[in-house]
Amino acid sequence: MLNKIFLQGRLVADPEMRHTPSGVAVATLRLAVDRDFKDRETGEKKADFINVVAWRSTAEFVSRYFTKGRMAIVEGRLQMRDWTDKDGNKRTTAEVVADNVYFGDSKRDGEGGGSYGGSYGGGYSAPAPSAPVPPPAYSAPMGGGSQFAELDDDDGELPF
Numbered sequence: 001m002l003n004k005i006f007l008q009g010r011l012v013a014d015p016e017m018r019h020t021p022s023g024v025a026v027a028t029l030r031l032a033v034d035r036d037f038k039d040r041e042t043g044e045k046k047a048d049f050i051n052v053v054a055w056r057s058t059a060e061f062v063s064r065y066f067t068k069g070r071m072a073i074v075e076g077r078l079q080m081r082d083w084t085d086k087d088g089n090k091r092t093t094a095e096v097v098a099d100n101v102y103f104g105d106s107k108r109d110g111e112g113g114g115s116y117g118g119s120y121g122g123g124y125s126a127p128a129p130s131a132p133v134p135p136p137a138y139s140a141p142m143g144g145g146s147q148f149a150e151l152d153d154d155d156g157e158l159p160f
Contacts, residue, residue: 003077005096007050008104009033011070015054017063027059028052031072052076054098062101071104 009031017027032047039046052074054062066072076098083091 005074005076005078007031007033007052007074007096009047009050009072009074011066011068011072012049014068015063015066017059025056025059025063027054027063029054029062029066029072031074051093051095052098053079053095054101058098058101062098065103066101073102073104074098075100075102 012030012032015027015029017025019025029052031050031052033050035046035048038044062072074096076096079095079097081093081095083093085091
């Protein structure tokens, strides 16, 4: 069986950090994940709002470094949870339990605070070289002659 989810979206609010009675850190967050298609009537993309739960060191990492509007990539699994509301009604909630959470933007891109514009890249740009760099010079291997041997018994059959 396989239960693996990868999501990329923006936090709709700051993560909420709590601790269980035994002291285990747990953070809840909500991601706005754009759909791949546009609505036929409005021509706009819609988003799904997905609940995510992170535990222990992942929870501490998320609560420390992620804020509303930041792009996050979540790797985890889908979990269905049954619970009873304050009126005694039985409810079922689908949520993603995060195994890993990664930055989906750079700190500079995330400083817009809730803006859905900006870069969707991984947040790294290589520095521009100050002067043109010449290509490396390549030469033939030392020792003269070929480093490969001819096969005498090649029957043309592949080994697989």
